[in-house]
Amino acid sequence: MKIAVDAMGGDFGPRIAVEGALQAVREFDLDILLVGVESLVKKEFDRLGGGASRITIIDAPEAVGMGDGIFAVRRKRRSSIRVGAELVKNNRADALVSMGNTAAVVYISRKILGALQGVNKPALSLLVPSVGGLTLLLDVGANVNCRPEDLEQFARMGKVFMEQILGLREPRIGLMSVGEEESKGNDLTKEAFERLAASPLNFIGNVEGKDLYSGKADVIVSDGFTGNVALKVTEGVVEHLFSMARREIMGNFFAKIGFLLMRRNLKRLYKRLDYAEYGGAQLLGLNGVCIIGHGRSNSLAVKNAVRLARDFVARRVQDRIREELAGAAGGVSLG
Amino acid sequence: MKIAVDAMGGDFGPRIAVEGALQAVREFDLDILLVGVESLVKKEFDRLGGGASRITIIDAPEAVGMGDGIFAVRRKRRSSIRVGAELVKNNRADALVSMGNTAAVVYISRKILGALQGVNKPALSLLVPSVGGLTLLLDVGANVNCRPEDLEQFARMGKVFMEQILGLREPRIGLMSVGEEESKGNDLTKEAFERLAASPLNFIGNVEGKDLYSGKADVIVSDGFTGNVALKVTEGVVEHLFSMARREIMGNFFAKIGFLLMRRNLKRLYKRLDYAEYGGAQLLGLNGVCIIGHGRSNSLAVKNAVRLARDFVARRVQDRIREELAGAAGGVSLG
Numbered sequence: 075m076k077i078a079v080d081a082m083g084g085d086f087g088p089r090i091a092v093e094g095a096l097q098a099v100r101e102f103d104l105d106i107l108l109v110g111v112e113s114l115v116k117k118e119f120d121r122l123g124g125g126a127s128r129i130t131i132i133d134a135p136e137a138v139g140m141g142d143g144i145f146a147v148r149r150k151r152r153s154s155i156r157v158g159a160e161l162v163k164n165n166r167a168d169a170l171v172s173m174g175n176t177a178a179v180v181y182i183s184r185k186i187l188g189a190l191q192g193v194n195k196p197a198l199s200l201l202v203p204s205v206g207g208l209t210l211l212l213d214v215g216a217n218v219n220c221r222p223e224d225l226e227q228f229a230r231m232g233k234v235f236m237e238q239i240l241g242l243r244e245p246r247i248g249l250m251s252v253g254e255e256e257s258k259g260n261d262l263t264k265e266a267f268e269r270l271a272a273s274p275l276n277f278i279g280n281v282e283g284k285d286l287y288s289g290k291a292d293v294i295v296s297d298g299f300t301g302n303v304a305l306k307v308t309e310g311v312v313e314h315l316f317s318m319a320r321r322e323i324m325g326n327f328f329a330k331i332g333f334l335l336m337r338r339n340l341k342r343l344y345k346r347l348d349y350a351e352y353g354g355a356q357l358l359g360l361n362g363v364c365i366i367g368h369g370r371s372n373s374l375a376v377k378n379a380v381r382l383a384r385d386f387v388a389r390r391v392q393d394r395i396r397e398e399l400a401g402a403a404g405g406v407s408l409g
Numbered sequence: 410m411k412i413a414v415d416a417m418g419g420d421f422g423p424r425i426a427v428e429g430a431l432q433a434v435r436e437f438d439l440d441i442l443l444v445g446v447e448s449l450v451k452k453e454f455d456r457l458g459g460g461a462s463r464i465t466i467i468d469a470p471e472a473v474g475m476g477d478g479i480f481a482v483r484r485k486r487r488s489s490i491r492v493g494a495e496l497v498k499n500n501r502a503d504a505l506v507s508m509g510n511t512a513a514v515v516y517i518s519r520k521i522l523g524a525l526q527g528v529n530k531p532a533l534s535l536l537v538p539s540v541g542g543l544t545l546l547l548d549v550g551a552n553v554n555c556r557p558e559d560l561e562q563f564a565r566m567g568k569v570f571m572e573q574i575l576g577l578r579e580p581r582i583g584l585m586s587v588g589e590e591e592s593k594g595n596d597l598t599k600e601a602f603e604r605l606a607a608s609p610l611n612f613i614g615n616v617e618g619k620d621l622y623s624g625k626a627d628v629i630v631s632d633g634f635t636g637n638v639a640l641k642v643t644e645g646v647v648e649h650l651f652s653m654a655r656r657e658i659m660g661n662f663f664a665k666i667g668f669l670l671m672r673r674n675l676k677r678l679y680k681r682l683d684y685a686e687y688g689g690a691q692l693l694g695l696n697g698v699c700i701i702g703h704g705r706s707n708s709l710a711v712k713n714a715v716r717l718a719r720d721f722v723a724r725r726v727q728d729r730i731r732e733e734l735a736g737a738a739g740g741v742s743l744g
Contacts, residue, residue, distance in 0.1 A: 143590060177588070205649065215587055218595040252550055252637040253512070255478060260553040260634045283641025287649035299595045300635050302587040306618025307639045311646045314540065314622035 075103075077383050078167035079376070081110030081118075082137040082154040083174025085369045091173065092118040094376020099128040101377070104384055107167055109134050109158045132157060138178045140369055147178040155179055159186035162362040169363035169383035173371045176355070180216050183357060183364045190392060192399040193359035195220070197228045198298070198366070199235065200305065200355045205289035210236055212295060212358065215302035222265035225249070225295050229275055230398045231358040232293035238389040239382070240292075248281035248291030250300060256280065262297060270295075354379040356386070359395060363387055410438075412718050413502035414711070416445030416453075417472040417489040418509025420704045426508065427453040429711020434463040436712070439719055442502055444469050444493045467492060473513045475704055482513040490514055494521040497697040504698035504718035508706045511690070515551050518692060518699045525727060527734040528694035530555070532563045533633070533701070534570065535640065535690040540624035545571055547630060547693065550637035557600035560584070560630050564610055565733045566693040567628035573724040574717070575627075583616035583626030585635060591615070597632060605630075689714040691721070694730060698722055 077098075081091040088110055095106045105128045108115050112133040119131065134157035136150040150156070155174055161167035163186050172179045180198060189196050199212035212228050213220070229247045236245040249267055251259040256267055258280055270277040281291050286304060296304065324330055354367040354375070363386045367379040386392075412433075416426040423445055430441045440463045443450050447468040454466065469492035471485040485491070490509055496502040498521055507514045515533060524531050534547035547563050548555070564582045571580040584602055586594040591602055593615055605612040616626050621639060631639065659665055689702035689710070698721045702714040721727075 144592075205652075218587060250638060252553060252634055252641075257479075260632075263634075283638040283643075284645030284648065286642055287645040296638075297595075299587055299598075300638050303585060303618040303631075303635050303639055304642045306587075307621055307642045308618075308646050310619030310622040311643050312650070313619065315647070315650065317540075 075384060075387055076105045076107060076167045077380050078107045078109055078132070078158040078161045078170045079380065080154045080158050080170065080172035080174050080179075081108045081115045081131075082134070083140075083172045083179075083369070084367070084371050084376075085140060088115050088118045090371060090373050091376055092122060093373035094371075094380065095129055096122055096126055097373055097377040098380040099126050102381060102384055104128070104380075105130070106380070107132050107158075107161060109154045109161070111135055111137060111154075132161070134158070138175055140175050142175060142178060144177065144181055147175070147181060153178075153182075155182045156186065159183045159362070159364070162364070163187055168387045169365065171354075171365045171367065171376070171379045171383050173354075173367040173369060173376060173379070175369070176215070176366055179364065179366050180357065183360060183362070184216075187360050187362035187364070190359050190361045190396055190399075192396060193231075194227055195224050196357050196359040197231060198355055199228075199232060199358050202286060202305075202308075204287045207289060207292075208240065209286060209289065209291060210293045211286060211301055211305065212293070213298035213301050214296075214305050214355065215298045216357065217298040218302075219299075220262065220297035222262060222269055225262070225266040225297065226269045226273065227359070227399060228295040229270055229273070229277070229293060231395050232295065233275060234391060234394045234398050235356065235358060236292050238391045238394055239385055242292055244276040245292035246278045246290070247275050248278050248285060248294045250286075250294050250296035250304070251280035251282065253282065254280050266295070354382060356382070361392075363392065410719060410722055411440045411442060411502045412715050413442045413444055413467070413493040413496045413505045414715065415489045415493050415505065415507035415509050415514075416443045416450045416466075417469070418475075418507045418514075418704070419702070419706050419711075420475060421706075423450050423453045425706060425708050426711055427457060428708035429706075429715065430464055431457055431461055432708055432712040433715040434461050437716060437719055439463070439715075440465070441715070442467050442493075442496060444489045444496070446470055446472060446489075467496070469493070473510055475510050477510055477513060479512065479516055482510070482516060488513075488517075490517045491521065494518045494697070494699070497699070498522055503722045504700065506689075506700045506702065506711070506714045506718050508689075508702040508704060508711060508714070510704070511550070511701050514699065514701050515692065518695060518697065519551075522695050522697035522699070525694050525696045525731055525734075527731060528566075529562055530559050531692050531694040532566060533690055534563075534567060534693050537621060537640075537643075539622045542624060542627075543575065544621060544624065544626060545628045546621060546636055546640065547628070548633035548636050549631075549640050549690065550633045551692065552633040553637075554634075555597065555632035557597060557604055560597070560601040560632065561604045561608065562694070562734060563630040564605055564608070564612070564628060566730050567630065568610060569726060569729045569733050570691065570693060571627050573726045573729055574720055577627055579611040580627035581613045581625070582610050583613050583620060583629045585629050585631035585639070586615035586617065588617065589615050601630070689717065691717070696727075698727065 134154040136153040158170045197213040198216040469489040471488045493505045532548040533551040692699045
């Protein structure tokens with residue numbers, strides 16, 4: 075198996091990507107194509123000892139910045155993200171892993187790879203740590219305007235992902251809304267509710283914003299606008315809370331000693347909340363495997379993203395999604 | 410000035426409401442109509458020493474439960490919320506304060522009082538603690554389906570509230586979206602962006618979920634579906650974080666000592682995050698003043714909600730909203 079890794083993405087550039095790739099080939103049975111500005115990638119590679127025979131550097135002379143808009147992204151025809159997506163398209167790689175600018179990766183990979191047969195809208199999905207496990211939220215920003223049938227497809231794709239990757243049976247599907255009762259919601263969710271209730275999915279009904287972390291559902295479906303706001307609110311709360319806590323605590327001598335005593339535990343907690351720990355976000359329903367890591371990723375997160383890409387390919391998630399949607403669309407189930 | 414206080418609302422029933430009302434009449438120059446099941450309210454009143462000449466008990470034999478659905482609410486024609494709203498409608502009270510079931514208060518007060526002249530949709534607004542101050546988010550759930558012109562009205566009403574109640578000049582208005590650039594957003598926000606940019610408001614453009622707490626905007630407008638999800642995600646994160654922290658910390662001896670040393674500071678922090686501290690949520694654009702406190706309110710929060718209702722009336726927020734919207738709609742500004 076060959077995984078293309080975008081070496082230019084992320085806040086720390088090639089260093090972290092190269093480190094992560096080296097760790098991955100040491101641990102997993104796969105080859106890595108490191109895509110990026112050759113001179114820069116090679117420098118990091120040599121610095122880290124190089125010599126890994128299962129890593130190949132692929133030159134991509136342009137880099138997409140973390141702050142680049144879609145307009146700039148479109149012009150860079152030799153960017154590492156684009157070259158990586160083309161490797162997947164031409165069957166030279168089985169999957170693309172990038173820690174880059176999420177909007178750019180979504181834009182380019184959809185443009186180059188397109189949607190899986192039967193998929194209306196590939197969705198960006200993310201695992202968040204919840205009580206007792208992990209909850210998959212989708213869409214988190216790839217599709218800001220959705221129809222009820224799109225939400226149903228998200229639910230089906232999320233189900234397949236949780237079955238194949240996390241090994242869940244009959245994952246519980248929740249619909250993000252403003253109240254638990256069926257009558258609660260906007261026009262979009264009310265119609266999606268009916269579709270989901272009529273489907274063979276294990277649909278548990280509406281869930282609320284707080285259930286993103288309550289562990290009530292394994293998969294929560296949402297339009298990409300709401301999902302993105304929900305995710306970014308989380309980021310804001312965590313950041314704000316920690317900075318408030320620091321200010322509150324540092325003003326008091328005893329609290330400060332207390333903080334020092336529990337620092338290691340708080341750090342571990344903070345890490346658990348950092349979603350890069352779980353491999354990354356996935357584009358589900360794309361005609362090709364694409365994993366997007368958090369820009370702040372460290373090398374461990376890069377390695378985890380590569381492992382997720384490997385599992386995605388090995389467990390044939392793409393085929394399972396195609397089957398799930400074919401069964402739904404045609405009304406004829408072969409499963 | 411006369412404020413009607415729903416004595417039956419909230420998780421703790423009449424006790425907290427009566428305590429808060431007593432504190433309010435001691436501190437502020439106003440009268441309170443305590444609306445609730447007379448025997449229960451009177452018992453609490455007597456227990457607390459009674460005798461406050463500026464409090465009158467108004468009997469409302471039915472109580473709306475915190476979990477009652479709209480169907481149950483509609484049937485209870487003598488509920489404390491309904492009787493309170495009717496007092497406002499009949500000019501026997503200047504404002505209604507309730508710690509009750511938010512959905513029930515929104516439903517009944519809209520039904521009984523209707524919208525202010527020129528207002529399409531009264532909006533539920535809430536002050537959240539942000540870096541450097543408070544940010545008003547609206548709508549947080551009264552209107553799950555919105556049009557661009559509704560979002561513009563929300564912005565105008567929010568502006569008036571922040572000017573009159575918090576004394577801000579030219580409050581910064583942000584539009585909740587999925588990216589800062591004008592091009593980011595769904596169909597609704599893109600059109601709302603254009604309207605806001607063309608208005609005389611101090612519109613700072615799109616903001617993201619994380620800006621709910623960053624202090625970047627004084628007012629953030631959103632459709633009620635997204636606003637409600639954003640708010641409930643916050644609740645979920647805070648709850649989840651504290652329970653994770655407790656588990657993490659209690660497993661370790663030193664961390665436990667550390668936690669005990671900083672407990673008082675953490676409690677203060679938790680209180681700051683509890684939005685009941687800030688008086689409550691307000692229905693803006695209703696033809697009558699209505700403040701909704703958090704169900705977990707203590708007597709201090711009830712008193713604060715009464716003070717907010719008083720300021721709302723004294724500073725003529727309703728008149729200012731009418732003027733603001735009349736200026737906008739007619740294209741003729743008298744201000």
